[in-house]
Amino acid sequence: MQQLESYLGGTWQRGEGDGASLYDPTTAQVVARASTRGLDLGAALRHARDVGGPNLRALTFAQRGALLAAMSKAIHAQRESLIEMGRLNGGNTRGDAKFDIDGATGTLMYYAQLGESLGDRTVQHDGDAITIGRSSRLVGQHILTPKPGVAVHINAFNFPAWGLAEKAACALLAGMPVISKPATATAMMTWGLVKAVVDAEVLPEGVLGLLCGGAGDLLDHLEWGDVVAFTGAASTGETIRRHPRVLAAGVAVNVEADSLNATILDADAEDATYDAFIRAVHTEMTQKAGQKCTATRRILVPRDRLDEVIEDLGERLSATVVGDPALDTVRMGPLASEGQLKSAHEGLTALRTQAEVVWGEPERRAFEGVPEGQGFFLSPLLLKATAPTEPGPVHDVEVFGPVSTILPYDGSAAQAAQIVRLGQGSLVASIYGDDKDFLRDTILGLAGWHGRIVVTDAKVADKALAPGMVLPHLLHGGPGRAGGGEELGGTRGMGLYQQRTAVQGNGPLLARLLDA
Numbered sequence: 356m357q358q359l360e361s362y363l364g365g366t367w368q369r370g371e372g373d374g375a376s377l378y379d380p381t382t383a384q385v386v387a388r389a390s391t392r393g394l395d396l397g398a399a400l401r402h403a404r405d406v407g408g409p410n411l412r413a414l415t416f417a418q419r420g421a422l423l424a425a426m427s428k429a430i431h432a433q434r435e436s437l438i439e440m441g442r443l444n445g446g447n448t449r450g451d452a453k454f455d456i457d458g459a460t461g462t463l464m465y466y467a468q469l470g471e472s473l474g475d476r477t478v479q480h481d482g483d484a485i486t487i488g489r490s491s492r493l494v495g496q497h498i499l500t501p502k503p504g505v506a507v508h509i510n511a512f513n514f515p516a517w518g519l520a521e522k523a524a525c526a527l528l529a530g531m532p533v534i535s536k537p538a539t540a541t542a543m544m545t546w547g548l549v550k551a552v553v554d555a556e557v558l559p560e561g562v563l564g565l566l567c568g569g570a571g572d573l574l575d576h577l578e579w580g581d582v583v584a585f586t587g588a589a590s591t592g593e594t595i596r597r598h599p600r601v602l603a604a605g606v607a608v609n610v611e612a613d614s615l616n617a618t619i620l621d622a623d624a625e626d627a628t629y630d631a632f633i634r635a636v637h638t639e640m641t642q643k644a645g646q647k648c649t650a651t652r653r654i655l656v657p658r659d660r661l662d663e664v665i666e667d668l669g670e671r672l673s674a675t676v677v678g679d680p681a682l683d684t685v686r687m688g689p690l691a692s693e694g695q696l697k698s699a700h701e702g703l704t705a706l707r708t709q710a711e712v713v714w715g716e717p718e719r720r721a722f723e724g725v726p727e728g729q730g731f732f733l734s735p736l737l738l739k740a741t742a743p744t745e746p747g748p749v750h751d752v753e754v755f756g757p758v759s760t761i762l763p764y765d766g767s768a769a770q771a772a773q774i775v776r777l778g779q780g781s782l783v784a785s786i787y788g789d790d791k792d793f794l795r796d797t798i799l800g801l802a803g804w805h806g807r808i809v810v811t812d813a814k815v816a817d818k819a820l821a822p823g824m825v826l827p828h829l830l831h832g833g834p835g836r837a838g839g840g841e842e843l844g845g846t847r848g849m850g851l852y853q854q855r856t857a858v859q860g861n862g863p864l865l866a867r868l869l870d871a
Contacts, residue, residue, distance in 0.1 A: 357387040359546045359567040362553060363399035363534070365406070365560050370394050374568050375539045380446035380689040380731045381679050387444065387543050391568035397576035399534060399564055403505040404578070407532030407561025412501055415477055419528050420470020425557035427463035430456065430516070433551040437516065437544055444543035445515065446688040446731070448680040451643050452544075458825070459520035459548065462843075465827040466524035469845060477530075478869050479846070481855055484862055494862035498869055499853040501530030502607070504580030506852055507573065509595070511586040512538035512691050513646040513755075515545040521827070521843055522584050527562065529852035531582065534564035534573075538587070540692045542567045574598045577606045582852055584609040584842070586648070592838055609851050610838035611831070613753050615652045615778040618822065619797060620664070621788020622657040622766035631816035632787035633664070636759065637671040638821045640735055641687045645757035646695070649783050649823040653749065654759055655774060657766040664761065665737065669714040672735045678723025685723050689731040690756055696731040702754035703736070709747040710738040710760050733757060743774055750777035768793045772800030780835020785809040785822035806833035806841065 359377070360367040374390025411419065430437070434456055441452030473479065481497035506526035510518035515537050523533045537545035549565040552558060566573065577583070577600050585592050585608070592610035595601065601608060618639070620632050639651040656664045680688035690696045703717060714737035722732050735757040740749045743762035764770045775784060784805045786797050789812050798808055807830055809822040825831045830844035842848050858865060 356385070357543070359387055359389040359542055361391060361394060361567050362549055362563075362565040363394065363396075364402040368394055370568055377444055377540060377543060378692060379443055380691055381725065381729075383693070383730055389539055389542055389568035391566060391571050394571065396566070396571055396573045400505050400576050400581070403532040403534055403561050403564055404503070407559070408501070408503060408505070410559035411527065411530045411532055411562055412477070415475045416470045416473035416479070416528065417475050419530065420467040420473075422558055422562070423463045423470065423524055423527060424467035425555070426552050427460040427467065429551050429555035429557055430463070430548055431460045432555075433547065437547050440544040440547045442680050445541045445691055446644070446680055448685055448688050450686070451680070451688065454642065455514050455516045455544070458514070458517035462517065462520045462827045463524050466528050470528050476870065479853070480869070484865070487859060492862050493860070494865065495857050495859040496865055496869060497855055497857050499850070499855055502580050502582060502852055502854050504531065504578055504582065506531045506533045506582045506584065507577070508533055508535040509570065509583065509585045509587070510535065510537050510545070511648070512541045512695070513643060513648070515541045515543075516548050518586060519545055519548060521825070521831070523563065524827070525842065525848035526582070526852045529849040531852040532562050532564075534566060536566040536570055536573070539568055540694070575600050577601060577604055579604045579606065582607045582609070584840070584851065586611040589613045589836065589838065607851065609840040609842065611648065611782070611840045611842065612836065612838035614648055614782040614833060614837045615750060615753050616649060616781045616783050616822070617653040617655060617775045617778065618651045618785045619655040619771050619775070619787065620657065620660065621786065621790055621793050622660065623790045623793070624787055625789045625813040627813040627816040628787050628789055628811060631811050631819055633667050633671065635785065635787075635821040636668060637675075639823045640672070640757050640759050641675050642823065644687050644690055644733070645735075646691060646755055647823050649825060651759055651785070651822065652753055653775070653778065654761045655764050655771050656761050658763045661761065661763055665713050668737060672714060672737065675735060676723050677732065677734060678725050682724045687735070687757065690733055691731070693731055695755060696733060699733055699754050699756040699758065702752045703758060705748040705752045706738060706754060706758070706760060709742060709749045710740045713737055713739045713761070737761065739763070744770070746777055750779070768796035768800060771797055775801055776804050778804070778836065780804050780833055780837045782831070782833040782837050783807045783809060783822050785811065787811045789813050804834065806830050806837065
């Protein structure tokens, strides 16, 4: 039985007792355990602040970028073993595990290149110098420098590799050491990833830590210069924000939470655009078994195209083999845990008070290569809302699995925006259409409710990325229900970990001092 240790204070440490059990979601068998009981988490934070922080801040952006590149290479070197961990502890198909791992290494490499472009300096300018007096010599300059604490990253279960990398890349390049706490249920891949980096000896001491198991009293030891970045349920995010130590010390908190993302089909979409729409919706329903914070939960379809969409999407879903992810023929595996399966069924019950199933079987059926009754499986399900313009579960309940709801609408940009906004803020909305007025009006009608909007027309349909693909170049986060946080987006993602300071004085002198 694998016991997952934590990497804290520059050493691997094992908590007392067996701790929490980690399962193979295909067989429901225990595959590992993780415990943090008895670990000195206050000491771990102090080590990161006192050792990791100075080690990072002494490096230029280019040197920090080189660390990220070395991390990426170390992880890629263990790609096959990490893929197997994703299957064993996450129920990932090979394709889903690669999506997670390659997303991690790609993000690290993007920020490595960004560090190289920022160059051999330790101070980042925020805009140009501003003349503040009668003499042009007297100026003010805004600068960005690392916050003096630790970046505490609390990640979700669905992306144990990418989740760590996207947060760590921004923090490390900004100059803050990281302690990452993955969701315990799927922590094996994160543990394997950090072990690969530690074994490769590519990072200075204290720069990266890992906490496998419960968070214990970690938040009790936070200081004012620390940062907490959380991805997961809105209720947990609220608990973190209200933590007494977070409030007392004024700790910066970033939250990415629930999101009922929408995909909109324009009534006048051309064939190529329509085909891209069907492909994207199918991908978002089945990739990672629908367990993505950016997956499409609501599908807006003009009423006169409703039957066409149900038929074409159902045809693709019918061809998706669900079962044991170890089999080459399987394209969708189980949900990650028994708790996630139970939550999905509870959410589905709530959805069915406002929607009817139009494709799929809500009750368990046979799955490829899986004995009857074994594992945490849920078939893809397509529902249709009975009252799409009214508030209710369709706009309130996120079923974190292969479940999406079609919402018929009148084809107008105004009603599309009205319906989508009932979700009260989301990470991403996607629009598939070719009418310029519809596209413009829908973008403007939704921008204030979303962190990202994906627009696909016939000219880019054959090369467009599915809306669930998170890119390091662009913002990831969203307002309202989605948590109000921001991650990635190039240098924007570094901002959470930096202090903006206005420095004023002799312009030529400041230029010499701050260009170092």
